[in-house]
Amino acid sequence: MYDFFGTHALISYDNLRKIRRYCDFSRAHESAECRHSLLKTDADVWNAIDVYNIYGPLCLDGNLTSRPRKTSLMNFDPCSDYYVYAYLNRPDVQEAMHANVTKLTYDWEPCGDFNWVDSASTILPLLKELMENGLRVWLFSGDTDGRVPFTSTQYAINKMKLPIKTEWYPWFYGGEVGGYVQVYKGDLTFATVRGAGHMVPSIQPVRASALISHTSSIANAEV
Structure with missing residues (x-):
């Protein structure tokens, strides 16, 4: 991700150079030089913008209102996480979903501190297995x-x-570039969605729908 930060003017080239030089990311304890560069990145990026949507607005007021705010399919609301959090922690909602049947005393969180000790370090072997069994990825x-x-x-x-198999090229939707695609032998396709952050369907719902609904057409560049 640090290469992405450096090529999108989020950190300086000097800081990126230091991260590349001093940080290993496979060691339990990084060097002092690495830690200093990462702290600088925290200040410049993690504590300053929404890293999940680097050009998107921040939520400046997460307070709930007595009446729902006007929603828009085209304009992502950066405060939507607060609404979901409040809604899914309502007792009547949890009862309807048959959730929290053990009556936990703390709130539901979207990302909990779960100590996952047996997670794989990479999914590449799984992708290879899927492709070897004739599944398109x-x-x-x-x-x-x-x-x-x-x-x-x-x-x-x-x-x-x-x-x-097919070199990098743009795919289109509605006469505009929706993103870019590259196809590899073995039935693996990599696609980007232009203007979308981490939660692609939330930030670019129309292009996300086009991507999912027209995968075969996108392979030919036009939806």
Whole structure:
């Protein structure tokens, strides 16, 4: 993700150079130089913008209102997480969903501190297994997602050393570029969604729908 930050003017090239030089990310304890560069990144990026949607607005008022705010399919509300949090913690909603039947004393959280000790370090072997069994694989990224950026996905795909079947090209929806696609031999397709962050359907719902509904057409560049 730090390469993404550096190429999108979120951190300085000097800081990116230091991260590349001093940070390993596989060690339990990084060097002092690495920690200093990461702290600078925290100040410049993580504490300053929404890294899940780097060009999107921040939620400046997460307070709930007595009446629902006007929603828009085209304009993503950065405060929507607060509404979901409040809604899913209502006792009547949890009862209707048959959730929290053990009556936990703390609120539901979208991302809890779960100590997952047996998670795989990479899903590349799984992708290879799917492809070897004749399943078509599609990977897609919003191109303004800084948390799991398209650059990281591309690095991972490159490790698979798949020959390129169809070179990088734009796909279109409504006469405009909806994103870009590259197809690899072995039935793996990588696509981007232009102007979308981490939660692609929330931020670019029309293009996300086009991507999912017209995968075969996108393989031919036009939806």
